[in-house]
Amino acid sequence: MQINIGNSLVYLVAWVICAILVLRTFFKMSKEERKEAMSDFKSAKFIFSGGFVILGWFLATLSQLFTLGVIEIVGIVILTIGGVVASLQNWKVSKAKTFGGLILITLAVTIIVS
Secondary structure (H helix, E strand, O other): OOOOHHHHHHHHHHHHHHHHHHHHHHHHOOHHHHHHHHHHHHOHHHHHHHHHHHHHHHHHHHHHHHOOHHHHHHHHHHHHHHHHHHHHHHOOOOHHHHHHHHHHHHHHHHHHHO
16 A cells, blocks of 8 residues: 555645535534534435445545555445435436536546546
8 A cells, every 4th residue: 555645635635624614614503503414414315315425535535545446446336326316316306407416426436537
């Protein structure tokens, strides 16, 4: 296992900034909004769509940091499953958003693989 120094800085900056922004927004919420957000995060709908997309993207970028192909494949599979589930959930709401989401997931997988 070899750590790529160039990717590590980009990886840390990107994920740390995202985490800080999410935590800052969460702590600005009122107690009722926090409870509602936590119940949304714990719902199966979020876990199998947004949660899988975030976890898949995290694993795929983590694999580029440590140059591990197996983690990248697992990340891409989880990312794809999350994207498909999210698209299926949005199908009844908006077909245009569904196709947009599928295009974004396809773009993300293409960027990770290349």
